[in-house]
Amino acid sequence: MFLHSVLFLVLWLPLALAASNYVNTTRSPTTITKGANISKPRCPSKCGNLTVPYPFGIGLGTGCSIDPSFEINCNTSSNPPRPLWDRNLEVTDITDSHMRIKNWVAETCYNQRGNLTEDSQVNVYLPQNFGFSEMNKFMVVGCDDVAVISGTTGRNFTSGCVSICSSKESIIDGDCSGTGCCQTSIPNGLQNFETSMTSIDNYTKVWSYAGCGHAFLGEQDSFTFHKANLSDLTFYNRTIENVPVLLDWVIGTQNCTESHKSNNVSCQQNSRCIDPDNGLQGYRCTCFEGYEGNPYLHPGCRDINECNQNPCDPKGICTNTPGSYKCSCPHGYLGDGRKDGHGCNKRTPVFPMIKFSLGNINNLKSCPVVYSLVKASNLYYDYFEWLDLA
Numbered sequence: 001m002f003l004h005s006v007l008f009l010v011l012w013l014p015l016a017l018a019a020s021n022y023v024n025t026t027r028s029p030t031t032i033t034k035g036a037n038i039s040k041p042r043c044p045s046k047c048g049n050l051t052v053p054y055p056f057g058i059g060l061g062t063g064c065s066i067d068p069s070f071e072i073n074c075n076t077s078s079n080p081p082r083p084l085w086d087r088n089l090e091v092t093d094i095t096d097s098h099m100r101i102k103n104w105v106a107e108t109c110y111n112q113r114g115n116l117t118e119d120s121q122v123n124v125y126l127p128q129n130f131g132f133s134e135m136n137k138f139m140v141v142g143c144d145d146v147a148v149i150s151g152t153t154g155r156n157f158t159s160g161c162v163s164i165c166s167s168k169e170s171i172i173d174g175d176c177s178g179t180g181c182c183q184t185s186i187p188n189g190l191q192n193f194e195t196s197m198t199s200i201d202n203y204t205k206v207w208s209y210a211g212c213g214h215a216f217l218g219e220q221d222s223f224t225f226h227k228a229n230l231s232d233l234t235f236y237n238r239t240i241e242n243v244p245v246l247l248d249w250v251i252g253t254q255n256c257t258e259s260h261k262s263n264n265v266s267c268q269q270n271s272r273c274i275d276p277d278n279g280l281q282g283y284r285c286t287c288f289e290g291y292e293g294n295p296y297l298h299p300g301c302r303d304i305n306e307c308n309q310n311p312c313d314p315k316g317i318c319t320n321t322p323g324s325y326k327c328s329c330p331h332g333y334l335g336d337g338r339k340d341g342h343g344c345n346k347r348t349p350v351f352p353m354i355k356f357s358l359g360n361i362n363n364l365k366s367c368p369v370v371y372s373l374v375k376a377s378n379l380y381y382d383y384f385e386w387l388d389l390a
């Protein structure tokens with residue numbers, strides 16, 4: 001019986017001692033569009049469906065952005081209006097660290113006799129402060145294609161891949177490893193690239209089921225190869241519309257250390273400077289954990305009141321703290337108070353064996369190991385409170 005209650009105490013100890021001051025370490029979502037001030041005063045913050053947070057800004061020469069290369073030209077002659085960046089690239093998303101834009105696609109087509117009927121290649125330069133994210137892949141969809149991508153990251157970069165089909169049956173949905181589809185990585189910090197495509201047999205051996213080859217840089221997660229893509233006449237347009245290119249962005253011209261030295265870091269309150277790992281020269285600002293808002297604009301990031309999301313047990317008590325929150329249980333309840341933890345459980349004297357085996361506090365003190373365990377836990381109070389009642 002005595003052994004039984006020791007086990008009982010030991011099993012409950014970790015629960016009783018579990019920290020209830022909880023910091024969410026999950027990688028934080030984008031916060032730059034969540035503040036009260038998203039754009040500079042008197043500057044619009046939306047173009048159609050796109051929210052445009054500072055350091056980006058809407059309008060050419062309006063001073064709404066940090067720098068001309070962050071200007072978004074909102075073309076209102078279409079519905080919804082189209083946000084255009086860097087001449088004519090359509091922006092679909094802006095986050096704390098990335099920007100998504102619509103794609104460019106290189107295309108070569110052949111006729112049945114093997115004559116080249118279409119050859120449009122891609123050649124793109126990004127402005128300073130922007131680079132192609134490593135989460136993009138150079139992807140080629142075709143059955144007789146040797147595609148090359150070349151660009152500069154400071155040093156010259158050339159890569160490419162080959163996609164060949166021996167028969168229609170050899171092509172497998174979802175498989176982009178050289179039959180009907182191939183892909184290759186790009187290096188960190190790539191700021192421009194051009195494509196070139198050639199074929200081995202001018203499509204003469206595959207023409208019955210594939211007539212064109214396509215090559216593009218695109219966010220890997222947003223494209224899954226299907227054999228139907230090979231003969232789809234809308235593939236070119238659909239890729240431009242639906243497979244975005246992911247860009248990295250930074251501000252300034254130097255990393256945090258160097259920018260601090262020249263006293264030129266524009267991170268506002270409750271945010272810090274971070275050195276990006278994307279190979280670009282510059283820095284970004286990010287809100288402290290548990291804070292949100294635009295870290296580039298006065299007054300900076302604000303504490304998130306996590307209690308609004310009801311993170312605690314319905315019976316629990318939520319207390320917002322700077323950068324975090326605490327859950328606790330009301331009098332008469334046990335637990336850490338967290339909805340995703342042990343919640344709050346009504347304290348009931350369901351284990352009368354404690355009383356019988358431990359008797360009173362003097363008995364308990366005669367066994368130092370059990371006594372210290374009990375004393376270290378919440379049960380100390382619960383138990384003796386209950387004994388008092390009993």
Ligand SMILES: *[C@@H]1O[C@H](CO)[C@@H](O)[C@H](O)[C@H]1NC(C)=O
Pocket residue numbers: 024025026027028029311340
């Ligand atoms: C932690 O953060 C993630 C993403 O920000 C969120 O989905 C999740 O609900 C959070 N968990 C808690 C307990 O707040």
Ligand SMILES: *[C@@H]1O[C@H](CO)[C@@H](O)[C@H](O)[C@H]1NC(C)=O
Pocket residue numbers: 048049080
């Ligand atoms: C864009 O906004 C329009 C209404 O303004 C809405 O109908 C449409 O679904 C939105 N598109 C996207 C991609 O959110």
Ligand SMILES: *[C@@H]1O[C@H](CO)[C@@H](O)[C@H](O)[C@H]1NC(C)=O
Pocket residue numbers: 073075076077078
């Ligand atoms: C807006 O787009 C239309 C065509 O879509 C074009 O004719 C017009 O010049 C554009 N306006 C601006 C201000 O860029």
Ligand SMILES: *[C@@H]1O[C@H](CO)[C@@H](O)[C@H](O)[C@H]1NC(C)=O
Pocket residue numbers: 113114115
């Ligand atoms: C197509 O190729 C054939 C030989 O391969 C050539 O005789 C013909 O002139 C070409 N036609 C065109 C339009 O290039």
Ligand SMILES: *[C@@H]1O[C@H](CO)[C@@H](O)[C@H](O)[C@H]1NC(C)=O
Pocket residue numbers: 155156
């Ligand atoms: C990179 O390529 C360009 C043109 O292809 C060439 O002019 C330049 O010298 C090359 N740079 C290096 C560092 O190899």
Ligand SMILES: *[C@@H]1O[C@H](CO)[C@@H](O)[C@H](O)[C@H]1NC(C)=O
Pocket residue numbers: 113114115116200201202204
């Ligand atoms: C493919 O086309 C090129 C140029 O159009 C031509 O020189 C070559 O002979 C053709 N090859 C085949 C296999 O038809």
Ligand SMILES: *[C@@H]1O[C@H](CO)[C@@H](O)[C@H](O)[C@H]1NC(C)=O
Pocket residue numbers: 233234237
């Ligand atoms: C692709 O888009 C262009 C421009 O929007 C359009 O003119 C063309 O008809 C489209 N092609 C197909 C096959 O849908």
Ligand SMILES: *[C@@H]1O[C@H](CO)[C@@H](O)[C@H](O)[C@H]1NC(C)=O
Pocket residue numbers: 224225226228229232234235238239242243
């Ligand atoms: C590729 O084919 C699949 C299946 O038909 C389709 O859902 C997808 O939209 C196609 N992708 C593109 C970019 O056209």
Ligand SMILES: *[C@@H]1O[C@H](CO)[C@@H](O)[C@H](O)[C@H]1NC(C)=O
Pocket residue numbers: 251252253262264
């Ligand atoms: C400070 O940063 C701004 C914006 O990035 C830049 O225009 C300016 O040249 C920088 N000044 C110094 C002294 O580095």
Ligand SMILES: *[C@@H]1O[C@H](CO)[C@@H](O)[C@H](O)[C@H]1NC(C)=O
Pocket residue numbers: 255256257258275
């Ligand atoms: C910041 O830049 C300086 C000069 O380019 C460099 O020496 C230093 O290692 C960089 N620091 C970090 C953390 O990247």
Ligand SMILES: *[C@@H]1O[C@H](CO)[C@@H](O)[C@H](O)[C@H]1NC(C)=O
Pocket residue numbers: 036037041298299
């Ligand atoms: C928005 O920015 C202005 C100017 O910097 C500032 O005065 C104001 O307090 C900010 N508003 C909010 C709700 O933070």
